[in-house]
Amino acid sequence: MKPFAYLRPDTVDEAVRARAAHPGAAFLGGGTNLVDLMKLGACAPDLLIDVGRLPLDRIEELPDGGLRIGATVRNSDLAAAPVVQERYPVLSQALLAGASGQLRNAATTGGNLLQRTRCAYFQDVSTPCNKREPGSGCPAVEGVHRDLAVLGHSAHCVATHPSDLAVALAALDAAVEATGPDGARTVPVTALHRLPGEHPERDTVLEPGELITAVRLPPPPPLAHGRYRKARDRASYAFALVSVAALLEVRDGVVHHAALAYGGLAHRPWRATAAEEALRGAPATADTFGRAADAELSAARPLRDNGFKVPLARRLTVSVLGALAARHR
Numbered sequence: 199m200k201p202f203a204y205l206r207p208d209t210v211d212e213a214v215r216a217r218a219a220h221p222g223a224a225f226l227g228g229g230t231n232l233v234d235l236m237k238l239g240a241c242a243p244d245l246l247i248d249v250g251r252l253p254l255d256r257i258e259e260l261p262d263g264g265l266r267i268g269a270t271v272r273n274s275d276l277a278a279a280p281v282v283q284e285r286y287p288v289l290s291q292a293l294l295a296g297a298s299g300q301l302r303n304a305a306t307t308g309g310n311l312l313q314r315t316r317c318a319y320f321q322d323v324s325t326p327c328n329k330r331e332p333g334s335g336c337p338a339v340e341g342v343h344r345d346l347a348v349l350g351h352s353a354h355c356v357a358t359h360p361s362d363l364a365v366a367l368a369a370l371d372a373a374v375e376a377t378g379p380d381g382a383r384t385v386p387v388t389a390l391h392r393l394p395g396e397h398p399e400r401d402t403v404l405e406p407g408e409l410i411t412a413v414r415l416p417p418p419p420p421l422a423h424g425r426y427r428k429a430r431d432r433a434s435y436a437f438a439l440v441s442v443a444a445l446l447e448v449r450d451g452v453v454h455h456a457a458l459a460y461g462g463l464a465h466r467p468w469r470a471t472a473a474e475e476a477l478r479g480a481p482a483t484a485d486t487f488g489r490a491a492d493a494e495l496s497a498a499r500p501l502r503d504n505g506f507k508v509p510l511a512r513r514l515t516v517s518v519l520g521a522l523a524a525r526h527r
């Protein structure tokens with residue numbers, strides 16, 4: 199591993215200033231992704247700015263009924279918080295579907311959102327990879343890509359975003375608060391992660407040096423039920439092949455409110471707006487749910503070995519929405 203310096207700032211300002219002064223620095227949350235990548239040589243910051251102990255570890259209820267989750271709240275604490283389990287169960291379920299207990303104890307909210315892709319070529323420095331080394335090529339297009347994208351990919355990168363948390367947050371209309379050298383701003387989670395286009399080296403719209411300080415959730419739709427389901431190769435300790443986060447409210451047999459996001463299909467959590475449009479005002483039946491999934495997934499462009507993700511996503515959608523509709527009967 200390349201030698202690096204370590205800094206543990208006491209305030210957000212100090213962290214942001216230190217990052218601005220060191221272009222080769224990186225923020226360190228729980229380190230469960232960044233340190234692994236450093237050991238593999240896939241990234242080599244010369245300074246780690248440990249933000250894991252900044253005073254950003256609170257979960258606050260907001261006057262409007264929403265929630266503000268500090269960036270250093272650990273995944274385990276967030277999943278177990280009674281206010282999350284009661285009012286945002288889809289969020290708790292998504293977190294508990296990710297990684298392992300030990301990893302969740304260390305992983306932070308901000309770090310989870312900004313974890314890098316699990317594409318094997320990205321982690322293997324003996325191979326080219328446009329995300330790790332812009333312009334070097336994308337061996338995954340013709341190579342091993344069973345786990346990779348079917349939506350929104352480009353000739354330059356077909357990676358997927360691995361976070362379960364981000365998928366639930368996308369369905370919940372969450373927003374990220376970030377602070378950088380130019381001040382603070384708020385970015386909707388659905389606009390945080392980029393599609394790869396010609397610049398897969400950029401995962402998100404955050405500028406280098408912007409620190410995530412919190413995630414803000416609007417009040418949950420009062421009568422909607424939520425659920426997260428994840429299909430994967432093993433029952434635990436595995437990333438999503440496909441996952442679905444859904445919120446559904448049914449009145450008199452008709453869909454009144456629907457929010458749907460997919461994981462495992464694209465370079466970002468995929469908010470399924472075409473499916474939502476097809477659901478709104480339609481009878482809450484399996485036929486409607488299948489048609490809604492088709493409306494979204496008709497844009498899919500599977501690679502040689504990952505076409506199975508499309509029918510899998512359809513089946514998961516029908517099953518999750520069916521289970522949520524049953525709760526309204």
Ligand SMILES: Cc1cc2nc3c(=O)[nH]c(=O)nc-3n(C[C@H](O)[C@H](O)[C@H](O)COP(=O)(O)OP(=O)(O)OC[C@H]3O[C@@H](n4cnc5c(N)ncnc54)[C@H](O)[C@@H]3O)c2cc1C
Binds near residue numbers: 232411
């Ligand atoms: C074996 C294994 C299985 C896993 N399975 C899953 C899974 O099924 N689902 C899932 O979602 N995840 C899974 N993970 C990933 C795990 O959830 C992430 O590693 C973790 O959430 C990252 O959080 P962290 O705080 O440790 O981030 P770090 O490793 O500290 O940082 C990750 C990135 O975020 C940046 N960063 C950290 N905090 C901030 C901040 N506040 N502002 C700006 N930048 C920041 C860092 O610079 C770095 O680039 C798995 C990991 C492992 C090792």
Ligand code: SF4
Binds near residue numbers: 320326330335
């Ligand atoms: S899919 Fe993206 S991350 Fe994977 S090799 Fe291609 S450019 Fe790299």
